[in-house]
Amino acid sequence: VSFGYQDVAVSEKTARVGEVFTSVARNYDRMNDAMSGGMHRLWKDRFVRRVKPRAGEFILDMAGGTGDIAFRMEPSEAQITVADINAEMLEVGIARAAERGIDTLVWTQANAESLTFDTKSFDAYTIAFGIRNVTDIPAALSEAHRVLKRGGRFFCLEFSTTVWPGFGDLYDAYSHKLVPRIGQMIAGDADSYRYLIESIRRFPDMPTFESMIAKAGFVQTRVEPMLGGLVAIHSGWKI
Ligand code: SAM
Secondary structure, eight states, X not given: OEETTEEOOHHHHHHHHHHHHHHHGGGHHHHHHHHHTTHXXXXXXXXXXXXXXXXXXXXXXXXXXXXXHHHHHOSOSSEEEEEESOHHHHHHHHHHHHHHTOOOOEEEEOBTTBOOSOTTOEEEEEEESOGGGOSOHHHHHHHHHHHEEEEEEEEEEXXXXXXXXXXXXXXXXXXXXXXXXXXXXXXXXXXXXXXXXXXXXXXXXXXXXXXXXXXXXXXXXXXEEEGGGTEEEEEEEOO
């Protein structure tokens, strides 16, 4: 399987991704602002508006990292669980929650590919900028489907491939030249950001990823592209 520019054994990928996020955890929030010019905030706002958490619902924010999505859903009457494979990312999130006086979130370490939650236990499943880091994406999608109740909704925010002519090339040039440098400057770590950029380039395009979601059992799948699909919200329902 691909790990950035390299190929690694399937058994190795999850550990390598783990090293990346352990390395970037402390600087993760500042780096997002630096790399996206603050735009990730708008994408996440829009994403959470689509999810619309309702009173009494159980929501699973998978690959929730330092809590950006969960914090945007608060205050809410829903019960939100933030799950992530990486303890360091969760630690940063728990500290941020404490600073903000948010004590209603449940934080738990979990691999999206094999969840220990009961079948049909959530009303909504969200995953933002997480799925492309998962080694076995079909396994994660099928687990998402399993843990959702009937009528449950799936939402994924992820980088994709823009269809705007020229914009893709511009973005490619920006991301390959500048992002590792910004990573070096802010986080002292260019390699992790090289991986993150390359993982974006290798992620399936919108129609392909939508069909993977359908294959996992979701219906009424939809894609909402932003900036021509540079970033996209994919969604679907479990019936
Ligand atoms: N959702 C957060 C956000 O939007 O700011 C964090 C996104 S961060 C780019 C990606 C996260 O995916 C990391 O916290 C990483 O630990 C997590 N991750 C990677 N592989 C995972 C897996 N197999 N299961 C659960 N989380 C995973």
